[in-house]
Amino acid sequence: MSYRVLLVEDDRVLRNSLCEALSVEGYIMRAAASLADAQAQLRNARPDDPVELVLLDLGLPDGDGRILLAELRRDLGPPVIVISARETEGQKILMLDEGAEDYLVKPFGIGELTARMRVALRRRGQATERALLSYCHGALRVDLKTRRVVVAGTDVHLTPTEYELLSRLVRQAGQVVTHRRLLVDVWGPEHIGQTHYLRLYMGQLRSKLEIDSADPQHLLTEPGVGYRLAEPDSNS
Amino acid sequence: MDIRRCNRVLPALLVWIVIGAAMFLCDGRLDLANMALLLVTASALAALWLPAWTSMATSAAAVLAFNWFFVPPRFTLDVDLQQNSLLLGVIMLVNWIIAGLVIRQRSLTETARAAADREYRMRQWGDALRDAGDPVAHAEALRAKLQEATGCEVAVAVFTAWDRNDESNTIFEVGLQDDEQRAGMSLCVREGKAMGPGCGRYDDLPANYLPLRGRGITLGAALIVNLGDRAQGIELIPHLQALCDQMGSALQRYLMTEHERMAREQAQLQATRNALLAAISHDYRTPLATIMGAASALKEKDKRMDTGQRQRLSGAILEESERLLRLTENTLQLARLDTPAVTLASDWESADEIVGAALKRVRQRADGERVRASVAPNIPLLWCDPILISQMLDNLLDNGLKYSEIDLPVELNVRQEIAEVIFAVVDSGPGVAPAFRQKVFEIFQRGELHNGDLWNDSLRGSGVGLAVCQAIAHVHGGRLHLIPRSEGGSVFEFRLPLRDNADFSVPSAVSKGPEQL
Numbered sequence: 162m163s164y165r166v167l168l169v170e171d172d173r174v175l176r177n178s179l180c181e182a183l184s185v186e187g188y189i190m191r192a193a194a195s196l197a198d199a200q201a202q203l204r205n206a207r208p209d210d211p212v213e214l215v216l217l218d219l220g221l222p223d224g225d226g227r228i229l230l231a232e233l234r235r236d237l238g239p240p241v242i243v244i245s246a247r248e249t250e251g252q253k254i255l256m257l258d259e260g261a262e263d264y265l266v267k268p269f270g271i272g273e274l275t276a277r278m279r280v281a282l283r284r285r286g287q288a289t290e291r292a293l294l295s296y297c298h299g300a301l302r303v304d305l306k307t308r309r310v311v312v313a314g315t316d317v318h319l320t321p322t323e324y325e326l327l328s329r330l331v332r333q334a335g336q337v338v339t340h341r342r343l344l345v346d347v348w349g350p351e352h353i354g355q356t357h358y359l360r361l362y363m364g365q366l367r368s369k370l371e372i373d374s375a376d377p378q379h380l381l382t383e384p385g386v387g388y389r390l391a392e393p394d395s396n397s
Numbered sequence: 398m399d400i401r402r403c404n405r406v407l408p409a410l411l412v413w414i415v416i417g418a419a420m421f422l423c424d425g426r427l428d429l430a431n432m433a434l435l436l437v438t439a440s441a442l443a444a445l446w447l448p449a450w451t452s453m454a455t456s457a458a459a460v461l462a463f464n465w466f467f468v469p470p471r472f473t474l475d476v477d478l479q480q481n482s483l484l485l486g487v488i489m490l491v492n493w494i495i496a497g498l499v500i501r502q503r504s505l506t507e508t509a510r511a512a513a514d515r516e517y518r519m520r521q522w523g524d525a526l527r528d529a530g531d532p533v534a535h536a537e538a539l540r541a542k543l544q545e546a547t548g549c550e551v552a553v554a555v556f557t558a559w560d561r562n563d564e565s566n567t568i569f570e571v572g573l574q575d576d577e578q579r580a581g582m583s584l585c586v587r588e589g590k591a592m593g594p595g596c597g598r599y600d601d602l603p604a605n606y607l608p609l610r611g612r613g614i615t616l617g618a619a620l621i622v623n624l625g626d627r628a629q630g631i632e633l634i635p636h637l638q639a640l641c642d643q644m645g646s647a648l649q650r651y652l653m654t655e656h657e658r659m660a661r662e663q664a665q666l667q668a669t670r671n672a673l674l675a676a677i678s679h680d681y682r683t684p685l686a687t688i689m690g691a692a693s694a695l696k697e698k699d700k701r702m703d704t705g706q707r708q709r710l711s712g713a714i715l716e717e718s719e720r721l722l723r724l725t726e727n728t729l730q731l732a733r734l735d736t737p738a739v740t741l742a743s744d745w746e747s748a749d750e751i752v753g754a755a756l757k758r759v760r761q762r763a764d765g766e767r768v769r770a771s772v773a774p775n776i777p778l779l780w781c782d783p784i785l786i787s788q789m790l791d792n793l794l795d796n797g798l799k800y801s802e803i804d805l806p807v808e809l810n811v812r813q814e815i816a817e818v819i820f821a822v823v824d825s826g827p828g829v830a831p832a833f834r835q836k837v838f839e840i841f842q843r844g845e846l847h848n849g850d851l852w853n854d855s856l857r858g859s860g861v862g863l864a865v866c867q868a869i870a871h872v873h874g875g876r877l878h879l880i881p882r883s884e885g886g887s888v889f890e891f892r893l894p895l896r897d898n899a900d901f902s903v904p905s906a907v908s909k910g911p912e913q914l
Contacts, residue, residue, distance in 0.1 A: 250742060250784060251742070268718065268722060270715075356744050356745055357745040357778055360745060360746065360747040360750065360778055361747075361778075363747070363750070364747055364749060367749065373770075374749050374753075374772075375749050375752045375753055375756070375770050375771065375772040375811075376752075376753060376756050376770055377753050381753070381754075381757060382750040382751075382753050382754045382757075383754075384746075384750075384751070384754045384783035384784050384787045385742060385744075385782075385783050385784045
């Protein structure tokens with residue numbers, strides 16, 4: 162099935178080439194060059210022809226893309242992937258915490274973009290249908306219903322904290338989860354800022370789940386931002 | 398002032414009382430001439446303390462009293478013998494001469510002392526100014542000096558920066574009260590001349606304004622309130638002016654040196670910037686040339702190309718774009734780290750994760766599989782900016798991959814040595830010639846390879862890469878070294894000092910249940 166994607170980008174060349182490249186990938190592309198344009202298109206979309214994903218540039222001629230992000234999150238609109246030339250980690254964290262599904266810094270390859278889009282669209286499907294209850298990537302299998310974690314066919318014993326952390330990442334598999342989010346959800350809001358908890362527990366998890374914890378395949382680090390569980394295998 | 402007067406009158410009074418009493422005691426035992434000698438002695442002694450006219454008057458009164466009490470006929474001002482009249486006359490004359498001489502001597506001494514005081518003050522002030530890094534900070538000290546010299550309220554205003562072409566120079570002021578005083582100061586600075594009572598200009602002003610003069614320029618002014626009569630005192634105003642001028646010259650010296658230093662820095666900055674721009678434009682043009690060439694070929698000759706050719710061209714475009722991206726990131730980072738108050742987004746990070754992130758990035762390259770990583774167990778958490786350290790490792794790995802044979806591995810090792818964690822990137826390339834081992838860290842320096850070949854175009858380095866690594870090492874309080882390997886190749890070693898992590902007890906999740914599953 163083809164997804165309808167709205168690209169909000171004011172640079173004409175980048176807009177056109179992205180539209181072209183994504184059309185080749187099978188997406189139905191719409192484009193907006195400004196905030197007002199994007200808002201109008203989202204408002205006027207027919208119910209049987211909705212926008213299912215928004216690719217949003219932040220620096221738009223008539224305002225900051227953050228405004229649109231806030232509106233879409235408030236109205237439970239389609240997921241948003243931010244594409245921006247603003248490269249500070251603070252900005253990334255801010256956007257993720259404000260509800261962006263993902264954040265890509267320009268320039269990026271089309272492969273990276275489509276991978277992020279796949280993850281965002283899959284999660285969107287799950288949000289309406291069913292929560293992700295199992296995760297499968299390479300030799301690692303996690304079943305949230307039975308609380309089983311298996312590596313290469315062998316059961317792995319995790320402490321409750323390790324399991325909490327892992328299952329939190331599984332619920333957003335393929336996406337970056339910020340340090341802040343993880344600390345709040347696993348340890349509680351009073352532990353925001355205690356990133357060393359995360360380092361130590363991620364270290365323990367890696368030593369149990371990865372073959373080489375310095376070259377992880379599942380539990381990936383986004384320096385300065387958070388962690389990402391590798392995108393699950395497509396047949397899971 | 399009253400105390401000072403007391404101090405002068407009291408000893409004189411005492412002298413008169415003591416000697417007067419002695420004269421009454423000796424009355425009848427000494428003859429009149431000897432009594433007269435006592436009187437002369439008392440008068441001379443009293444002159445040591447009394448002001449001139451008082452001294453004269455006292456002497457005259459004493460002679461009259463002597464006549465009254467001792468010269469026959471007693472208790473009259475009449476004198477019966479002619480020789481006694483002569484005696485009284487001589488006593489009076491001698492008294493006055495002695496008093497005059499003593500007082501003259503005294504005033505000479507006082508003048509000498511005041512001159513010595515002034516000279517001492519000047520010398521001290523000169524020393525203070527010479528040693529001062531920033532004489533502006535001495536405006537307060539000048540104020541204290543002038544207050545000490547005059548006993549009056551003093552205000553000082555000085556230029557803190559000076560530019561011949563700039564009217565709005567910044568001014569630092571202490572003690573100024575109102576706008577009238579400010580206007581006076583500004584007039585005084587503009588004209589570069591003293592004004593106020595005793596200065597010969599605007600004598601009716603309530604205060605004295607003294608300019609702080611350098612050579613051919615006035616760099617501030619001092620204001621002395623109610624100097625009034627004391628301005629007439631010997632050489633006081635010239636002395637105050639000299640103090641002010643010392644300050645003026647010091648200010649001028651300082652501001653000129655500052656000016657020169659800034660001009661020099663500006664020139665240096667400009668030179669660096671020019672070098673940077675020249676080098677960047679060179680380093681940008683080369684990948685851009687590849688991209689343009691490949692893309693235009695794809696656009697214009699598309700039909701005549703086979704799939705393999707198209708693949709190679711688009712691959713070149715991608716590769717060169719990545720190089721441009723790296724160059725841009727490095728240049729921006731270098732500029733950012735070069736600012737004086739750079740802030741790091743530091744946190745407690747694990748060496749495993751930093752290496753993992755670097756590996757993930759390098760594995761996206763075609764030759765990324767050549768990188769082997771190993772992290773020693775039990776390395777403590779590191780306090781650092783993870784983005785910067787990743788960028789450093791990325792550059793070092795890029796360097797290692799670029800300058801070694803296509804089939805040789807590049808290693809990334811992390812280990813701990815006492816209070817330092819060492820990130821080492823080891824390659825098996827030709828190594829760097831000794832003459833270039835320090836230079837490789839400078840911006841846009843490319844070394845000579847060990848075997849004497851100049852780096853050819855296929856081995857183009859990103860000229861900022863190692864300079865950025867060096868800057869990143871420095872802002873972390875660490876060091877980056879190049880160590881040649883005996884078997885060929887180089888080791889780039891980054892040593893990061895460990896920081897105490899006081900309390901790292903980690904609570905388990907807020908959730909339920911014992912820590913066993």
